[in-house]
Amino acid sequence: MEAKTLFDKIWDAHVVRQVEGGPNVLYIDRHFIHEVTSPVAFLGLKNRGLKVFRPDQTTATPDHNVPTLNQELSIKDELSRNQVEMLRKNCEEHGITHHGLGTEGHGVVHIIGPEMGLTQPGMTIVCGDSHTSTHGAFGAIAFGIGTSEVEMVLASQCIMQPKPKKMRITVDGELKKGVTAKDLVLYIISQISTSGGTGHFVEFAGSAIQSLSMEGRMTVCNMSIECGARGGMIAPDDTTINYIKGREFAPKGAAWDEAVAHWKTLKSDEGAQFDTEYHYDAADIEPMITYGTNPGMGIGVTQAIPMGDDLEGTDKTTFMKSLKYMDYAPGDGMKGKKVDYVFLGSCTNGRIEDFRAFADFVKGKKKADNVNVWLVPGSKAVEKQIIAEGLDQIFEEAGMALRQPGCSACLAMNDDKIPEGKYAVSTSNRNFEGRQGPGARTMLASPLTAAAVAVTGVITDPRELM
């Protein structure tokens, strides 16, 4: 039998039809929806007189637009309120489970899926959101889709997709102290660039990947989209199985044993062919920070911004435009640069482990006077756990306050915007111009680096304070 990759195994098992000269009709097991990319899709269904085909396989939550303070009050911004309300109404009309604001199941869509055990190995998972790639951490094919495609999945539980190429990124060795999953993925993107993965689906492999926790794996797969890939995935193993076990929607009893037996077959066969392969050594990675306006513009926190001398043409103009936006100069060192805001949260780093790492670091220290610190749990469940473990007390003693769950300052769509010209160290995934607010300047980093910055007020190597 032909050796297959993990990706092939799952993809091929979900092809309903191969359209002649066209894409595959791919069956979707799980569909997540949120308030921003779904209303026009529901409107489309209505115009065509269609119902949702498989409401049971669809789960909804509002996350992008929601405030992270006073969630119990009605949303002030009228357009946001309307979108959130529209999601609730559409779900009600079509019989879709909806985890509304303030309820137990509420949170950023990519955080609640895994938390509830809805995300499982071997599945095809889509959502009208590029960071759907997060779910690939479980050995699922998970990718973001556009609103037309959301409408397709609502109407037929299928999507039309050409089969992407396959890439494997192997990271072997051990991550050094103070270096996290976030640094690992920022490092990879800095190496292959924001378009290096285009047209591909990535499998992450190697001992450094295997030794990551489920949460760390989610961080890596979350950001796989930032190298241009359709998504990233990691073969399921005991770490995966132990994480899923006992969760609300995990299979139970005999079905569990059957599922586990199947999950154990989900790995790339020996000799399976990838279109592109990369290898990295975990020991080469240090805590990372971005200096520019795309996630590929990252360097080790102790390094200096490149001179850009080797660039020409539009490459050069793009590089200089980016530094101008950040008000940085080529050759500047990053350490010691002033920071105004620190944001811990998002579907990249808004899980309990991220808050534990941050709390552990700031325990007994004080927030620097010049920074505002926004601590935003990725979900209600994360928020509850933070309180149960008393982490909120640690934050309070350090002079930082916990907010309520949502996408928050990851994108400038709710009240949490970084003001124009201000510098933010953010644990989210995108540092595009204006991503965190018009004129806001973003530096992406790990929760540990963010914690170090929160107490010093400047770009800091977290290892110096550990």
Place this chain on the structure above:
Amino acid sequence: MAYDKFVTLNSTAVPLPVENVDTDQIIPARFLKAVERKGFGDNLFRDWRYNKNNEPIADFPLNDSRYSGRILVGGKNFGSGSSREHAAWAIYDYGFRVVVSSFFADIFKGNAINNGLLPVVVSPAFLTKIFNAIENNPEAQFEVDLENQKFTLVETGESEEFEINPYKKHCLQNGLDDIDFLVDMKDEIEVFEK
């Protein structure tokens, strides 16, 4: 979503010689709050097009009266970032029917085609030629021939072929979309589920 059928297009083009134009620039998140698909063109490239007092920024190509047309030419890795289809809607709604680049981000490319906006991939060298042609003469005409999958600089007659999936080409030429196709397949999908 229904859109106009794509036939051969002859037009001048608007240059945007910047790389990695991401979807947050094409349509910033704060304009994604609509629940209908209307008026996104007004906010296309909002923060590059207008300053904070909502005054047009003169040297941004969309505000530069020398440039017009239904073709947008962008630097490599156009459309990176989020899956927001609003990016494709905004470009289409503004009046463009074709985006040319040497490289597109995957999700954007799919979203564009699904909405009648044709992404044309040309070689980096040809892209430079196109930018130069517009710089030398903002009135330069281009022809986009979908049937023959050819992009031509009319002045010099230089052309390059571009690729498109045959099924998607058929959809664009006939203004069809995938949803009709999938809904017709329901029985087959039900059989697959078992």
